[in-house]
Amino acid sequence: MTRRQFLFHAGAVGLGLLSSRAALSAPAARRRPELRITRILVQDAKGRRLTPVAPNAYAVYRGYDVREPVLRIQTAQGLEGICNRRGTPEQLKQLLGLDPFALFEWDGDVVRGPAETHRKLLADLAGSDVALFDLLGRALRRPVAELLGKRVRSEVTVYDSSLYMEDLLKPAEREGLTYLEGAAPGDDAELVARKAEWILRQPYAVRVLKIKIGRAKWMASFDEALARDIAVFKAVRRAVGKSIKLFVDGNDGYKPRPHAAAEFAEATGPLGLYAMEEMFPDALLPETHELKRRLRAAGLKTKLADGEDNLGGIRPKSRVERFAGPRGEEPLFDIDQGDMNAAGYLRLRETARDCATRGMTMAPHNFGSKFGFYAMVHLGLVTPNWEFCESDDTQIPALVPAGFSIRKGMARLTGEPGLGLKLNEDKLEKPSLKLEV
Secondary structure, three states: OOOOOOOOOOOOOOHHHOOOOOOOOOOOOOOOOOOOEEEEEEEEEEEEEEEEEOOOOOOOOOEEEEEEEEEEEEEOOOOEEEEEOOOOHHHHHOOOOOOHHHHEEEEOOEEEEEOHHHHHHHHHHHHHHHHHHHHHHHHHOOEHHHHHOOOOOOOEEEEEEEEOOHHHOOHHHHOOOHHHOOOOOOOHHHHHHHHHHHHHOOOOOOOEEEEEOOHHHHOOOHHHHHHHHHHHHHHHHHHHOOOOEEEEEOOOOOOOOOOHHHHHHHHHHHHOEEEEEOOOOOOOHHHHHHHHHHHHHOOOOOEEEEOOOOOOOOOHHHHOOEEEEOOEEEEOOOEEOOEHHHHHHHHHHHHHHHHHHOOOEEOOEOOOOHHHHHHHHHHHHHOOOEOOEEEOOEEOOOEEOOOEEEEOOEEEEOOOOEOOOEEOHHHEOOOOEEEEO
16 A cells, blocks of 8 residues: 555544534524435546656656546435545445435534534545535535635635656657657756646646655665756746746655755745645654754745645644744644545544644645545635645546636636536446445
8 A cells, every 4th residue: 555545444533623512503504405315326437637647756657547436425316416435335335324414513504513423424434525515515506615614715726736757757658748849858857847838828827836856766866866856946947937836745755865855945945935845754853843944044935735644634743843933933834735535624624723723724635636626626715724726637527617717727616506516427437336225
C-alpha cells in the first residue's frame, strides 16, 4: 500500500472533533421529503488527462488514463447522491433502509454534524458523506453549499496542479505532447515551463500554479536534484511572469536532507514562492521549525502546507505547533491540506474551524479527481479561512458539471441542486458493487 492510498475503513479517528451538541434553536426548516435509501451502486467512470502524469518525488510516469470510482446512493423515491467511492461494502450496506435526513443533526436547513446514533457509521464512511450531502441537496432543491453553512464569498480560486517533472520524461513519453508543438525547449527545465504556459491558455484561465519538486530519487545526487528543482522554478517564473502565483509540492522528497528545503526557498523565494507543500513529513517538527526560522530570517513570507496523508488534515499534534519569529507568533504550519475525497465534508469542515482558531487556512488535497474538485468548491464558498481549490487537466466524460461556471481562475455555482453534477450513463462501466434492500 502506498502513502497515497487512503484506508476506506479509517474508523472514527478524528471525528471526535465533530460537534455532539444538540441543535440550537433556529428558523424552522422547510418541509423535508420522505426518503429511504434502498440501493447503492459503485461504477467506474473512465477518463483521460490532456497531458500525462510525469514522475514526482516518489512515483514513476503514470500516463494519461484515469478513473473515478462513482458511488451512487439511491432512494425509493427516485433520488440519488453521488461522490468518489469511499467505504467498504459492509459499511455502505448499513445505509440501506435509512432516512438520510436522520443521519445528521440540523440547524434549520444547515447540517450541524452527525446524529449521535449514526456518528460511528459516518466516521467509518468518511468521504462518502459527500454523496449523502448531494442526495439531501437534491431533495431540498438547494446547492450543497447551503447545507454546509452561510456563504462567505460568491466564488473560489482555482489552481492547477498538472506541473510534474516533465524534465524527467523519456523520449518516447515526450512524443505527441500538446504543449511541445513548435520549437523544442532549450533545456530540460524549459519542458516544465512550456507546460506552464500551455496551462495558462486553457479555458479555466487559472492564475495559480503548483510545481512538483523533490527529484532526489531520480538523479545522481541530492545536490543535482536540488539544482534542478531550483532551475525548474526559475524557468517557470520566467515563462509565466510575475503576476502568476506559484507554489511547490515536495511530496516529502526532501526527507533525506530536510534543511535543503530552506536552501531551495532562499534561492527561489525572492522570485515569489507563495507556499511550500509537504517538503518532508510533518512529524519532523524540529526540522520544520528550522525551515520556518530560515524563511523568516530571509524576509520571506512563504507559507508551509501539509496534511494530505492524514485523514482530516495535519495531525493534531503538529497542528497546534506555534512559531515565534520576527513577525510575532504564528502557526508553524500555515495551510492544512486534508484530502477532499478521503475526509469528506464533516471532517474537513471541523478541521477548517479548528484551523481558524490557530490562524491557519485550508486548501484540501485532490489528485486526478473531478469529484474532489467540484465537492470542495461548495466547501470553499462557506469557509472563511479558505485558500483555493485543486484541479488539473483530468477529463471524466461521465461527469457533467452543470452546476458550475469557471472563468478567469474563479469557480461559481449556477444554482443547480446538490453537488451540481449529472451522470452520463453511457460513459459509466458496469456496476462493480450493487447493494439493495
